[in-house]
Amino acid sequence: MEVHNVDLTISAVRPNQYPQTNYPEIALVGRSNVGKSSLTNVLINRRNFAHTSSQPGKTQTLNFYNVEDQLYFVDVPGYGYAKVSKKKRERFGQMIEEYLTQREQLRGTILLVDGRHAPTNDDVSMYQWLQYYNIPALVVATKIDKVKGNAWNRQESLVNKTLGLDKQTPLILFSAVKKHGQAAVWEWIEKQTGV
Ligand code: GDP
Numbered sequence: 001m002e003v004h005n006v007d008l009t010i011s012a013v014r015p016n017q018y019p020q021t022n023y024p025e026i027a028l029v030g031r032s033n034v035g036k037s038s039l040t041n042v043l044i045n046r047r048n049f050a051h052t053s054s055q056p057g058k059t060q061t062l063n064f065y066n067v068e069d070q071l072y073f074v075d076v077p078g079y080g081y082a083k084v085s086k087k088k089r090e091r092f093g094q095m096i097e098e099y100l101t102q103r104e105q106l107r108g109t110i111l112l113v114d115g116r117h118a119p120t121n122d123d124v125s126m127y128q129w130l131q132y133y134n135i136p137a138l139v140v141a142t143k144i145d146k147v148k149g150n151a152w153n154r155q156e157s158l159v160n161k162t163l164g165l166d167k168q169t170p171l172i173l174f175s176a177v178k179k180h181g182q183a184a185v186w187e188w189i190e191k192q193t194g195v
Pocket of ligand 1: 030031032033034035036037038039078142143144145146174175176177178
């Protein structure tokens, strides 16, 4: 999809703040600093629209980005951020769970993992959780430009094996710097949403 118009429609913490449209929605989840804002910016062809930050865990709301009045990208707060209090973490957990399990417009979730390393326990839990709720997932391994070309296959297998990916869940190696994987990610989004 060629993107020209994008708006941050709303930052929501409660279902009654979600957009009242029927556009299909794609959620983006992953640990803080994994490259979620960078992926979003590449998908919408902007340099710095979704705010990339060196302060992990700052986004504590569900951010709905209206893309061409056709679909929403929903930026879900990064998990695995140790510095927020346990109470706050539980509140995020509820907010995320409420959205992912109850939102009818949700067509799929992109789970981002750091392509340089093995997925963490948090990543594995998130994947299992998505499977448990039958939410279609795409796994994107980020920052792959930091991995030497001859090690890409090894990293791909490591992510595959550590998460225990099923046949329905594709895995795409991605670089926001090189825009590697951009078309493949869009292809999956288009298939899930029908846009
Ligand atoms: P978020 O917290 O998940 O939204 O992560 P950001 O998109 O803000 O990225 C965190 C850091 O990783 C920033 O310094 C980015 O420049 C860097 N980063 C993100 N994606 C890539 C990538 O594909 N390659 C490289 N080399 N760095 C990246």
